[in-house]
Amino acid sequence: MKRIAGPALIAAMAVAAPLAAQAKELVLYNWTDYIPPDLLKRFTAETGIAVTLDQYDSNETLLAKLKAGGTGYDVIVPSDYMIKIMIDEKLLQEIDTPSMPNFKYVEGPLKTPYYDPGRKYSSPYMYGTTSFAYDTAAAPKLEDSWKEFFEPREELRGKIGAMNDMVEMINNASRYVGVPLCSENPAEMKKVQELLLKQKPFVALYNSDGIIERMTAKEVVLHMQWNGGAHRVKADLPTVTYVYPKEGMSLWADNLAIPVGAKNVEEAKIFINWMLEPKNIAEASNFTGYMSPITASSEFLEPTMKTDPAVVPPEGADKLFVMAAPCSAKAKELMDKVWTNVKK
Structure with a gap:
């Protein structure tokens, strides 16, 4: 039997529709166990952008997924050599990372790496x-x-x-x-x-x-x-x-990038810029055990990160x-x- 919506239900639906339209989200395709869940929750709390996390185990898995038409991802985390391959195969969008406000915190050789000298396509994440x-x-x-x-x-x-x-x-x-x-x-x-x-x-x-x-x-x-x-x-x-x-x-360096076909590009750029904030990238470093090229993050690092020979x-x-x-x-x-x- 077809149900007839009452006035109260119709009013509720009218309110819900614009709220749904305003919902913000992004899908992050990252290496396994490579970002703290609490950091993603804080990003959502601060920006209103919900994050869905999917995971892979190698650069080759990531490349194969994208080449097979996996366009449901907004932010990916390729390593150095894979960034170059993806640029050559036109799988990455230009994002002009130096124009992002927090790029000012990036220091050292990973500011202009061989695989993306102008940082047009990628932003640094971790290295190790x-x-x-x-x-x-x-x-x-x-x-x-x-x-x-x-x-x-x-x-x-x-x-x-x-x-x-x-x-x-x-x-x-x-x-x-x-x-x-x-x-x-x-x-x-x-x-x-x-x-x-x-x-x-x-x-x-x-x-x-x-x-x-x-x-x-x-x-x-x-x-x-x-x-x-x-x-x-x-x-x-x-x-x-x-x-x-x-x-x-x-020696490797992992990076944040936006693949061609991403649906939530602006949200992805907000996420990438947010991750360049020293406090935020330090929280990721404390979780992963890897360093970032953001020197200002050092004041937020746990003491063991500064003394372990592995780091x-x-x-x-x-x-x-x-x-x-x-x-x-x-x-x-x-x-x-x-x-x-x-x-x-």
């Missing part, structure tokens, strides 16, 4: 390094070398966690065997593949999610991970140490850091083949 951490209570002191991860000791068989990240795994394996990053030489990439296949029986799993929980629960003894994750593990497992391999390691590298360690550039199509094809053979 990738290496491995291990529980010193469960393993003898290990060398500061990728050898401990890629050619582990027998007692660590089945107790090693690896990232499900083609770029990090292959780049760091390349460093260890002396192969140039982004090699286009099949013979060189065969050496990398052989190393990863030799390592495979020692690996308990390939997973970039849940690393903190696995380490804290002592499900594995050693895990490839980002430095901020190692910092967070240490809060519950003080015997964990983060390694600076002598062969070199990845503040030892003197001279910066010489080990290398920020990866995008690989050529030929190099990428070889990397894909290697990773497919390792994971099958």
Whole structure:
């Protein structure tokens, strides 16, 4: 039976309609466990913009989603090399970050990075390094070398966690065997593949999610991970140490950007500018364990962020850091083949 709306119901609907039209929202597509939920709640309280959070585990997952037509996102968080790829493939909108009021707080090389020199398409979020951490209570002191991860000791068989990240795994394996990053030489990439296949029986799993929980629960003894994750593990497992391999390691920078097809562009820009506020980005740093290029945020950082070697590298360690550039199509094809053979 068709219901007839009474006067009171009609009046209520008339009030609700303009309120619904005024509702503001944005959809954030971010790395797993990479922004504090309370920070998003405070953003909503201060701006009236509701945030829906969706999560991914790698830059390649993000890229594939966008290329497959995933246009339901307003803010995304690509890493350095992926920003360059997305700019070249016309997947990002120009947002002119330097024109945002809070961009004045950004300092250092990430103000004008190689992948987006004018910051037309992106805004800085967090930066850090990738290496491995291990529980010193469960393993003898290990060398500061990728050898401990890629050619582990027998007692660590089945107790090693690896990232499900083609770029990090292959780049760091390349460093260890002396192969140039982004090699286009099949013979060189065969050496990398052989190393990863030799390592495979020692690996308990390939997973970039849940690393903190696995380490804290002592499900594995050693895990490839980002430095901020190692910092967070240490809060519950003080015997964990983060390694600076002598062969070199990845330096990366994650960024906020707006993809082509975003529906809530103005709300996204408000969010990006809001995250550049020192107090706000510091709250994110305290949660993630990573630093930002906003020096003024230091007064809001927790004391442990300023003393943990995983967060503040030892003197001279910066010489080990290398920020990866995008690989050529030929190099990428070889990397894909290697990773497919390792994971099958």
